[in-house]
Amino acid sequence: MTFSLLQWERDTPIFAAETAVLQDGQVLLIRRADIGGWAFPGGFIDPGESVAQAAVRETREETGLEVELVRLLGVYSRPRWRRAGTHHVAFVARPIGGHLCTSPETVEVRFLPPGQVPPTLFPWYRQRIADALSADLSPVVRSQDISWPSREELLELDRCLDALRADRLVDAMARWWERWVAESSYR
Secondary structure: OOOOHHHHOOOOOEEEEEEEEEEOOEEEEEEEOOOOOEEOOEEEOOOOOOHHHHHHHHHHHHHOEEEEEEEEEEEEEEOOOOOOOEEEEEEEEEEEEEOOOOEOOEEEEEEEOHHHOOOOEOOHHHHHHHHHHOOOOOOEEEEOOOOOOOHHHHHHHHOOOOOOOHHHHHHHHHHHHHHHHHHOOOO
16 A cells, blocks of 8 residues: 555644635535545645645645635644644635646545535534635634544554545544544634
């Protein structure tokens, strides 16, 4: 196997940028090629790049769309995630060009109504979608004490990754998915 979630544990925090791209009351979601879950487009900030530039670049790379950032959505932290923590700066954006397409990082890219998100949407994105669609346009700062899966759970999921079938993904992740949903309230 060339990819293992065991390799995802880190000793330093992760800082990333992401976008909630909105159009006609729908939100743009990507299905990740690595583990098959659905999320906002986003990723690491490259050297010499601002957080805003990273959000625009990652959206273009993962979806084919050019976007304009409309406002800061907020900062979303999971301090214990992947052992060292992950922190996402999220923006609300609107498409201004390009066309939807997949990439090496995505296997599906779609605008979806908020009430029709896939069952494999990572649970913490439900709050982010609600925040993006809220009438309150103030940026938020949210923290979530959500646990990283155990070594045994990661090995179980690794056995299902090659096919990346959503039904197998949900089955393999069922135990932690339930825990994530239970732990996904923000402070």
